[in-house]
Amino acid sequence: MGGGFDFAVLIRNAPFLWGGMVLTLQLTALAVTGGLALGLVLAVLRLSRIPFAPALVAGYVNFLRSMPLILAIFWFYTLIPKLTGQSVSSFYSVLIAFILFEAAYYSEIIRAGISSVRRGQIAAALALGLSNAQAMRYVVLPQAIRNMIPVLLTQSIVMLQDTSLVYVVGLRDFLTTADIVAGRDSRPVELYMFVALTFLVVCFSASRLVNRLRRRYAL
Amino acid sequence: MIELKNVSKWYGEFRVLDDCSMRIAKGEVVVICGPSGSGKSTLIKCMNGLEPFTRGEVTIDGISVGAPDTQLPRLRARIGMVFQNFELFPHMSAAANINLAQLKVLGRDRATAQAKTDELLARMGLADHATKFPAQLSGGQQQRVAIARALAMDPIAMLFDEPTSALDPEMITEVLDVMVGLADEGMTMAVVTHEMGFARKVAHRVVFMDEGAIIEDASTAAFFGTPRSERAQQFLSKILQH
Numbered sequence A: 001m002g003g004g005f006d007f008a009v010l011i012r013n014a015p016f017l018w019g020g021m022v023l024t025l026q027l028t029a030l031a032v033t034g035g036l037a038l039g040l041v042l043a044v045l046r047l048s049r050i051p052f053a054p055a056l057v058a059g060y061v062n063f064l065r066s067m068p069l070i071l072a073i074f075w076f077y078t079l080i081p082k083l084t085g086q087s088v089s090s091f092y093s094v095l096i097a098f099i100l101f102e103a104a105y106y107s108e109i110i111r112a113g114i115s116s117v118r119r120g121q122i123a124a125a126l127a128l129g130l131s132n133a134q135a136m137r138y139v140v141l142p143q144a145i146r147n148m149i150p151v152l153l154t155q156s157i158v159m160l161q162d163t164s165l166v167y168v169v170g171l172r173d174f175l176t177t178a179d180i181v182a183g184r185d186s187r188p189v190e191l192y193m194f195v196a197l198t199f200l201v202v203c204f205s206a207s208r209l210v211n212r213l214r215r216r217y218a219l
Numbered sequence B: 001m002i003e004l005k006n007v008s009k010w011y012g013e014f015r016v017l018d019d020c021s022m023r024i025a026k027g028e029v030v031v032i033c034g035p036s037g038s039g040k041s042t043l044i045k046c047m048n049g050l051e052p053f054t055r056g057e058v059t060i061d062g063i064s065v066g067a068p069d070t071q072l073p074r075l076r077a078r079i080g081m082v083f084q085n086f087e088l089f090p091h092m093s094a095a096a097n098i099n100l101a102q103l104k105v106l107g108r109d110r111a112t113a114q115a116k117t118d119e120l121l122a123r124m125g126l127a128d129h130a131t132k133f134p135a136q137l138s139g140g141q142q143q144r145v146a147i148a149r150a151l152a153m154d155p156i157a158m159l160f161d162e163p164t165s166a167l168d169p170e171m172i173t174e175v176l177d178v179m180v181g182l183a184d185e186g187m188t189m190a191v192v193t194h195e196m197g198f199a200r201k202v203a204h205r206v207v208f209m210d211e212g213a214i215i216e217d218a219s220t221a222a223f224f225g226t227p228r229s230e231r232a233q234q235f236l237s238k239i240l241q242h
């Protein structure tokens, strides 16, 4: 046990902790990318006039948003092998759960972003002869994305923090590895301080990066 | 060139357009005026299919706007439109605004598009403003960029929906001058405006609307001489007092 702080514990366990960090970052990056892509499709469908599409999407979004994330993780962990008849690694089942779950949240953010673009902008784009898809891509989405970046960032940080739930299916993300080390080496204070600090640095750099991107596209 | 036949439009129970018929011949300038809410914007947006209508027919150069098999984007690309609030794309420079549809709709290569853009910006007196964003331009400058953006498509006709009513008085002239220039070159134009000086100077005909109907469609001289309808007379006397 011993008193005082022993930060050498971090160095001794660096490879193990790094492994957890890699899993967390991979999962976050893939889930954010997949969630945004699916969320965009859902948002466009929900704003479309395709028969039944808006209602179906609304049902999907409301269903997933009423579900605790941890339930979605359990659900896909048991459901996917049953549906496909094959065993799927816990990583992929968790990834799919995250993507489907996050997409519900992202689609609402994207929908609000798209709706925030003035209608006259679409009229101007169409009047120039752009197709609906081109108007979306070149005129509406660039403005919508700029409006929704802060909220998307917040949602993605929540997502990063939520990756720690994957311990329930036996995956070792960053927080889980830190937790294991904390218990094994009886150094909870050092480990949890380290985790908090790391999350702070990651989130801070993410928001700096986003601000940089935003400035590049901003007026 | 542009022909409306018995066009009507309802919003539920509310009749926005009431059996409107009019023709704009090639090279003709037609001013559309009328009280607020009379359906002027709706009418002009029917001309390029931005606004669907319930009944009647709109044709451009013989092509029906409302027909389900009409390629609306292709048709719209040939008709320029200028809006009250400019509607420049705020995330693009002035030049990029003018380039966009040339590149994406007409498929011009970048050099050709840019040459056209530079030529139009120079003609609008905006050569020094190519790289500025809309928010960095005055209202009058923005509207001239918007006109250049429409002209870049080499349109066969131009539609204007109150192009000067969002502008400060000192900027109205610079936009009207550009429009007079266009009219002098023989551009076919439909212009919703309350600028009666402009109408007198360049319009061949004036159309007066009230409550969704075309009340009067007369040559400019006849309209300003003795408008036949009482409502047009009232409207004119009100507007000319200001």
Ligand SMILES: Nc1ncnc2c1ncn2[C@@H]1O[C@H](COP(=O)(O)OP(=O)(O)OP(=O)(O)O)[C@@H](O)[C@H]1O
Pocket (backbone or CB within 6 Å): B011, B014, B016, B034, B035, B036, B037, B038, B039, B040, B041, B042, B043
């Ligand atoms: N989406 C809509 N639903 C219901 N009513 C509408 C809608 N859009 C317009 N209107 C109504 O249709 C009428 C005509 O509108 P329009 O914009 O064409 O008039 P306008 O002559 O251009 O007026 P203004 O001079 O104010 O621009 C107005 O009474 C307006 O309230």
Ligand SMILES: [Mg+2]
Pocket (backbone or CB within 6 Å): B040, B041, B042, B161, B162
């Ligand atoms: Mg109007």
